[in-house]
Amino acid sequence: xxxxxxxxxxxxxxxxxxxxxxxxxxxxxxxxxxxxxxxxxxxxxxxxxxxxxxxxxxxxxxxxxxxxxxxxxxxxxxxxxxxxxxxxxxxxxxxxxxxxxxxxxxxxxxxxxxxxxxxxxxxxxxxxxxxxxxxxxxxxxxxxxxxxxxxxxxxxxxxxxxxxxxxxxxxxxxxxxxxxxxxxxxxxxxxxxxxxxxxxx
Numbered sequence: 001x002x003x004x005x006x007x008x009x010x011x012x013x014x015x016x017x018x019x020x021x022x023x024x025x026x027x028x029x030x031x032x033x034x035x036x037x038x039x040x041x042x043x044x045x046x047x048x049x050x051x052x053x054x055x056x057x058x059x060x061x062x063x064x065x066x067x068x069x070x071x072x073x074x075x076x077x078x079x080x081x082x083x084x085x086x087x088x089x090x091x092x093x094x095x096x097x098x099x100x101x102x103x104x105x106x107x108x109x110x111x112x113x114x115x116x117x118x119x120x121x122x123x124x125x126x127x128x129x130x131x132x133x134x135x136x137x138x139x140x141x142x143x144x145x146x147x148x149x150x151x152x153x154x155x156x157x158x159x160x161x162x163x164x165x166x167x168x169x170x171x172x173x174x175x176x177x178x179x180x181x182x183x184x185x186x187x188x189x190x191x192x193x194x195x196x197x198x199x200x201x
Contacts, residue, residue, distance in 0.1 A: 045098025071126025
């Protein structure tokens with residue numbers, strides 16, 4: 001009888017473990033670049049404070065151009081880590097132009113092997129930028145025994161902001177209203193003129 005109770009206890013414990021959802025493990029990533037991020041001239045390092053984004057590719061596993069209206073990733077791409085990073089982050093001056101070494105960027109073990117790339121801009125914001133560049137596509141690495149990981153997104157050569165960019169400004173609603181009012185006024189004036197409702201000068 002004692003063996004039956006023991007066996008029943010083991011079965012209940014096994015079922016409980018199987019039913020309970022597994023807790024996600026937090027991986028802490030160190031993201032850095034061995035070669036500099038440089039301006040569109042291919043030589044000048046990006047300045048400390050320039051914008052850096054880490055972007056997931058989504059199911060399409062491809063790099064999409066940023067939206068011309070917001071600079072945000074387009075298509076199936078999405079920002080992976082917020083807030084955004086900056087050139088110079090984690091690297092002590094004066095040698096921080098063009099480099100960053102950020103830790104920790106946290107993600108769960110369920111996100112391991114997610115495809116991503118790094119996008120970097122030649123300004124501190126999208127609105128200030130005239131060029132951007134992209135790294136190659138990488139996978140979020142699995143964590144080690146201590147749930148730590150590291151990835152070099154420029155391991156063999158400099159990366160340049162080689163893609164021109166210009167943010168399209170959407171007019172304010174009040175500006176659109178005034179423009180529409182002016183067009184309507186001109187149309188009304190022409191209509192009255194055609195009907196000879198305007199006194200000759």
